[in-house]
Amino acid sequence: MPDPTSSIRDSLQRRFGEAVAIDETLTGLDALARIARRRVHRRYAERPVEPALLRLLCACALSAPSKSDLQQADIVIVNKADQATIADLIPDQPFIRTAPAFLVFLANGRRLPELSRMRGKPFPNDHLDQFFNAAVDAGIVLATFLAAADAVGLGTCPISVIRDHSQRVSDMLKLPQRVIPVAGLCVGWPSDAGHLSARLGLESTLHQDHHDEGDLAARIDAYDRRRAAIHGYKPRDPARWGEAMFYGWSEDKARQYGVPQRADFGAFVRRKGFCLD
Numbered sequence: 001m002p003d004p005t006s007s008i009r010d011s012l013q014r015r016f017g018e019a020v021a022i023d024e025t026l027t028g029l030d031a032l033a034r035i036a037r038r039r040v041h042r043r044y045a046e047r048p049v050e051p052a053l054l055r056l057l058c059a060c061a062l063s064a065p066s067k068s069d070l071q072q073a074d075i076v077i078v079n080k081a082d083q084a085t086i087a088d089l090i091p092d093q094p095f096i097r098t099a100p101a102f103l104v105f106l107a108n109g110r111r112l113p114e115l116s117r118m119r120g121k122p123f124p125n126d127h128l129d130q131f132f133n134a135a136v137d138a139g140i141v142l143a144t145f146l147a148a149a150d151a152v153g154l155g156t157c158p159i160s161v162i163r164d165h166s167q168r169v170s171d172m173l174k175l176p177q178r179v180i181p182v183a184g185l186c187v188g189w190p191s192d193a194g195h196l197s198a199r200l201g202l203e204s205t206l207h208q209d210h211h212d213e214g215d216l217a218a219r220i221d222a223y224d225r226r227r228a229a230i231h232g233y234k235p236r237d238p239a240r241w242g243e244a245m246f247y248g249w250s251e252d253k254a255r256q257y258g259v260p261q262r263a264d265f266g267a268f269v270r271r272k273g274f275c276l277d
């Protein structure tokens with residue numbers, strides 16, 4: 001295992017295509033090395049994840065910060081029968097079936113108006129911000145779970161595709177009004193190393209003093225080339241989109257979002273009782 005400084009340097013160089021300065025006297029470099037080299041894992045060993053370990057990781061994840069201490073995120077540890085049903089709904093993501101454990105992270109916008117009702121108070125805040133806060137809380141809890149799982153050597157892969165079947169998942173998990181699924185999560189002991197995926201250059205996503213898009217087209221092009229040199233793509237739906245002269249990240253994302261995705265999600269969220277105005 002390389003020392004943490006070399007590991008961070010190497011990971012960030014591969015991730016962003018540039019050197020990031022590291023103060024070698026910092027404490028916590030092991031933790032940073034872990035964060036810098038993280039990646040999703042979709043292949044798992046046939047080894048169970050003990051329920052006690054899952055519970056420990058969930059408790060750590062739910063220790064995440066929460067907007068105004070409102071605590072609007074929940075987790076469901078999904079049973080094997082429901083996991084298999086969800087896997088049946090999403091046949092092109094076979095790791096949902098093979099994952100030793102499957103969780104669903106929820107935005108819970110129910111408790112807060114219930115508190116108002118219990119305490120005989122008005123609730124004049126039924127608008128988009130409440131949905132947004134609950135969804136952000138759920139995302140932070142999800143990210144904290146990923147870090148906790150990574151720390152003990154588990155691999156994870158979030159699954160937003162469960163939202164293609166929001167109503168089914170909601171019924172299956174008995175989600176009450178104002179509680180919605182944000183993402184599923186495959187959890188297991190990785191059976192291979194996975195790969196570190198390159199990110200947009202820091203000049204695109206890290207800004208000093210003010211936002212600066214720069215020459216967006218040139219930056220995207222440079223990223224596409226850098227990324228393709230590390231890890232190629234299997235072209236998405238060539239029958240529909242044809243052959244690309246060069247197939248990179250931007251072509252892939254443009255194809256992905258060139259077909260409608262979850263156009264009914266807003267209707268589902270409203271049906272679940274959230275106001276999105």
Ligand SMILES: Cc1cc2nc3c(=O)[nH]c(=O)nc-3n(C[C@H](O)[C@H](O)[C@H](O)COP(=O)(O)O)c2cc1C
Pocket residue numbers: 038039040093157158159160161162183195196197
């Ligand atoms: C909220 C969220 C939802 C995701 N949903 C899916 C999914 O449905 N299926 C999947 O295979 N990967 C999913 N991913 C994983 C991403 O594809 C992955 O993070 C991305 O390709 C970058 O790879 P990396 O995490 O290894 O750097 C999701 C990730 C996040 C954060």
